[in-house]
Amino acid sequence: MKTQVAIIGAGPSGLLLGQLLQRQGIDNVIVERRSGEYVLSRIRAGVLEQGMVDLLREAGVDQRMDKEGLPHDGFELVFDNRRVRVALDELTGGSTVMVYGQTEVTRDLMEARAAAGATTLYEAENVQPHDLESDSPYLTFEHNGETVRLDCDYIAGCDGYHGVSRRAIPEDRIKEFEKVYPFGWLGVLSDTPPVSDELIYARHERGFSLCSMRSATRSRYYLQVPLDEKVENWSDERFWEELKRRLPEEVAQRLVTGPSIEKSIAPLRSYVVEPMQYGRLFLVGDAAHIVPPTGAKGLNLAASDVNTLYRLMVKVYKEGRTDLIERYSQTCLKRIWKAERFSWWMTSMLHNFSDEEDFNSRMQLAELDYVTSSQAGLTTIAENYVGLPYESLE
Numbered sequence: 001m002k003t004q005v006a007i008i009g010a011g012p013s014g015l016l017l018g019q020l021l022q023r024q025g026i027d028n029v030i031v032e033r034r035s036g037e038y039v040l041s042r043i044r045a046g047v048l049e050q051g052m053v054d055l056l057r058e059a060g061v062d063q064r065m066d067k068e069g070l071p072h073d074g075f076e077l078v079f080d081n082r083r084v085r086v087a088l089d090e091l092t093g094g095s096t097v098m099v100y101g102q103t104e105v106t107r108d109l110m111e112a113r114a115a116a117g118a119t120t121l122y123e124a125e126n127v128q129p130h131d132l133e134s135d136s137p138y139l140t141f142e143h144n145g146e147t148v149r150l151d152c153d154y155i156a157g158c159d160g161y162h163g164v165s166r167r168a169i170p171e172d173r174i175k176e177f178e179k180v181y182p183f184g185w186l187g188v189l190s191d192t193p194p195v196s197d198e199l200i201y202a203r204h205e206r207g208f209s210l211c212s213m214r215s216a217t218r219s220r221y222y223l224q225v226p227l228d229e230k231v232e233n234w235s236d237e238r239f240w241e242e243l244k245r246r247l248p249e250e251v252a253q254r255l256v257t258g259p260s261i262e263k264s265i266a267p268l269r270s271y272v273v274e275p276m277q278y279g280r281l282f283l284v285g286d287a288a289h290i291v292p293p294t295g296a297k298g299l300n301l302a303a304s305d306v307n308t309l310y311r312l313m314v315k316v317y318k319e320g321r322t323d324l325i326e327r328y329s330q331t332c333l334k335r336i337w338k339a340e341r342f343s344w345w346m347t348s349m350l351h352n353f354s355d356e357e358d359f360n361s362r363m364q365l366a367e368l369d370y371v372t373s374s375q376a377g378l379t380t381i382a383e384n385y386v387g388l389p390y391e392s393l394e
Contacts (some may be wrong), residue, residue, distance in 0.1 A: 003029040006139050006152040008127055008165050010039055010120055012102055013285040013302040014158035015109035019059045020310040022118050026317050029150060030120040031127055031141055043262050044102035046214050047296040049387030050095045052303040061108040069100035078202035078248060080365055084372040091382035101214045102299055129155050129168045133279035160286040169278040181268040185222040188239055189262040194219045195255045203350045204246040224351055229265060236260050268292040270340055275329035282309050282328055289336050295343035300387055305332050307390050324393050331391045342384040
């Protein structure tokens, strides 16, 4: 087989890149080790930045998002018996976010790819990139019992933190940066109406909580728990009782509870690898970076990588601008580190790091009081939350 761009991974970043390239006439093949059903079964984030919404529209997969997605022009911060609304649209000149589940984004992209007749090879085993520093890289993998070689011009590694792409780069050619937090998020998905029309981020002496949603009838809630906590220890009843304790009384009274349809614990960590490219291999999304979910940046950062690589490939194939290839990593990392900073800041400001009142907890309250009492502080939160502008290649 032969193509122009080989994409490893059929998650939302790989599918979005493939869709954008396809619309520009740039041939691409996606190779995914899991089945399509498995990819769609993954429960992930659902807050889309303005930039990602615009990119999905450019990819031609906005019809269902615009019909079923929930535009949000604000969210709420709760702390020290105070509730403060961050008016995103007013503070950013009209930018907002869209609540639309990652599963739905993935489904829309899958359907668009199938309609375009583009090739996606699911359940491809033992995927291996080769000759990455040459002008003729290629992939080998096993599919339907046969060994396949896929020749290409470039490879996009969209296969996540545990994928093969980053591991294909020699260890002495990259540097890793990591911060592991001493807690995780216990998340519950339930077919219950959200407690609020907007997201609520709550700092509480018992621990952080987040009230989110996937639709007008499906809610997503999170509780900060110790890193060694077990999901088996949390019955639905215990979860709802603890969530109510961490919310303002008037909010807790409105909370509609019900059976969980998914329950899991996600550890919180920050991770970045530099550089994000090696020869003709480009790392995209979680293959290169991970952020705590506090700032709602994970999927959105992957989209900004896709935006950069997509526009780079268009320049390469339409204008012969191969000189821009070396700018991919630097361009992506400028925005990534700003998003890492915002996620770290939100995480540090809203979570309990000690069971006792201490200097750090007083600093958290002072920080929250300051930024929510200042127009400049609120603007900083809003600008970062809706997403900073995408970096230009030139």
